Amino acid sequence: MLATLLTTLSAVAVGLMSGLYWSFSIAVMPGLRDTDDRPFISVMQAINRRIQNIWFLPVFMASLLLPIAAAIALLVDDNSDAKRWGVSSAILAAIPFAVTVAGNIPLNNALDAAGDVDAIEDPAVVRRAFEGPWTRLNFWRTITSTAALAALVRTILLLR
Numbered sequence: 001m002l003a004t005l006l007t008t009l010s011a012v013a014v015g016l017m018s019g020l021y022w023s024f025s026i027a028v029m030p031g032l033r034d035t036d037d038r039p040f041i042s043v044m045q046a047i048n049r050r051i052q053n054i055w056f057l058p059v060f061m062a063s064l065l066l067p068i069a070a071a072i073a074l075l076v077d078d079n080s081d082a083k084r085w086g087v088s089s090a091i092l093a094a095i096p097f098a099v100t101v102a103g104n105i106p107l108n109n110a111l112d113a114a115g116d117v118d119a120i121e122d123p124a125v126v127r128r129a130f131e132g133p134w135t136r137l138n139f140w141r142t143i144t145s146t147a148a149l150a151a152l153v154r155t156i157l158l159l160r
Helices: 002-033 037-050 056-074 080-113 123-159
Strands: none
Touching: 002 037, 002 056, 002 080, 002 123, 037 080, 037 123, 056 080, 056 123, 080 123
């Protein structure tokens, strides 16, 4: 019962994060790709400030902690297939968290440290240092969080 509850809550949290990463992959970054350097920097700085809110951090943390808790709960379950899928989902869920903390957040901080967009001497250099690496990292967050979600759904089905 506890394993099912934790796995279900994990799927919700991971699904929300996967959807956020997917939205950036298919809409936000492609939309910004067509803008000039200064508007690109300005919008990304604004997004980076706004995403630090009361809704994001709990779900972001839950997308890591709940799959780990579910995997631990599954270790005492008799269903060996559910154990394997649950542990796999926890490992997969840890990857986008690690990529975000080690990659995307430092890039966001560097973009913020560039300062007011109107005072940036060469916005093209700032954008190049940010856009490509950030987008590639987000691609991997999207892939791994979606894989984690699929593994969580498989786990839930095995627990039925």
